[in-house]
Amino acid sequence: METLTGKTAILTGAAQGLGYAIAHVYAREGLRLVLMDVLADKLQQVADELTASGAECLPIVVDLSSAEDTQRAIHLALAQFGTPRVVVHNAALLKERSMQEIELAQWQREMNIILQAAFILSKAVWQPMIDAGGGSLVYLSSGSGIKGFLKEVAYCPGKHGQEGLMKVLAMEGEPFNIAVNTITPGAPINTPMSAENYNDDLKQKWVDPLLLTPAFVQLAKLTAQDGITGQRLNAWEMSQA
Numbered sequence: 163m164e165t166l167t168g169k170t171a172i173l174t175g176a177a178q179g180l181g182y183a184i185a186h187v188y189a190r191e192g193l194r195l196v197l198m199d200v201l202a203d204k205l206q207q208v209a210d211e212l213t214a215s216g217a218e219c220l221p222i223v224v225d226l227s228s229a230e231d232t233q234r235a236i237h238l239a240l241a242q243f244g245t246p247r248v249v250v251h252n253a254a255l256l257k258e259r260s261m262q263e264i265e266l267a268q269w270q271r272e273m274n275i276i277l278q279a280a281f282i283l284s285k286a287v288w289q290p291m292i293d294a295g296g297g298s299l300v301y302l303s304s305g306s307g308i309k310g311f312l313k314e315v316a317y318c319p320g321k322h323g324q325e326g327l328m329k330v331l332a333m334e335g336e337p338f339n340i341a342v343n344t345i346t347p348g349a350p351i352n353t354p355m356s357a358e359n360y361n362d363d364l365k366q367k368w369v370d371p372l373l374l375t376p377a378f379v380q381l382a383k384l385t386a387q388d389g390i391t392g393q394r395l396n397a398w399e400m401s402q403a
């Protein structure tokens with residue numbers, strides 16, 4: 163495990179929620195940050211806050227449901243900040259809709275943000291990470307990555323798909339020292355997504371997402387030779403350990 167100062171992290175969904183918390187902790191670790199989100203004003207605000215605290219940031223406004231937009235964003239990130247030490251694909255969209263309610267375009271939007279973007283981002287950094295001698299890829303998973311939930315006709319298969327992509331890439335990445343893992347929050351978190359979807363009982367128990375961030379610092383330091391790859395991790399448990 164190594165120091166992170168001066169290395170690059172690419173983080174999606176950085177404008178709010180868990181991504182916002184991870185961005186702040188990564189900045190404190192001295193990482194240079196590529197911050198991606200579709201919410202332009204909020205993203206700029208985060209970048210301004212972090213820059214004022216001394217961090218080096220590149221905010222990129224991107225709609226990760228679009229393949230072209232995602233490719234443009236990741237190539238800009240690589241051109242300006244170089245090969246990342248860690249990529250955290252944290253952005254996601256959850257709109258509860260049953261099979262009777264959902265339309266194809268809505269299904270594709272959620273799936274693309276969660277799964278297609280995971281592929282495009284990973285594909286773009288794969289060879290650069292091989293050339294750099296390793297790195298760490300992290301996809302934000304969920305209970306919905308291993309179980310079905312009513313009305314999650316798109317979110318659930320998207321999260322299951324990330325688990326599958328992680329398993330394959332972990333095997334392919336191991337000889338190149340690239341660690342690939344998923345991580346689930348492991349505790350109810352107080353974020354805009356939760357505010358929209360949790361019941362009152364869960365809202366009584368939700369915790370500040372900052373409490374989960376030690377796990378993401380550990381993941382930024384990982385490579386495959388640390389022995390943690392191909393795993394579905396739990397951010398709450400890792401952060402409490």
Ligand SMILES: NC(=O)c1ccc[n+]([C@@H]2O[C@H](COP(=O)([O-])OP(=O)(O)OC[C@H]3O[C@@H](n4cnc5c(N)ncnc54)[C@H](O)[C@@H]3O)[C@@H](O)[C@H]2O)c1
Pocket residue numbers: 174175176177178179180181198199200201224225226227251252253254255275302303304305346347350351353354355356
């Ligand atoms: N909140 C929970 O209880 C919970 C539980 C399990 C897993 N997760 C996962 O944790 C991660 C973070 O969740 P959160 O609660 O902070 O969510 P959030 O909705 O509060 O934040 C998600 C971020 O992703 C961004 N985003 C959404 N669509 C985008 C798009 N098309 N292009 C670019 N950015 C886009 C949003 O603008 C937002 O900033 C997600 O992957 C989520 O699935 C959350």
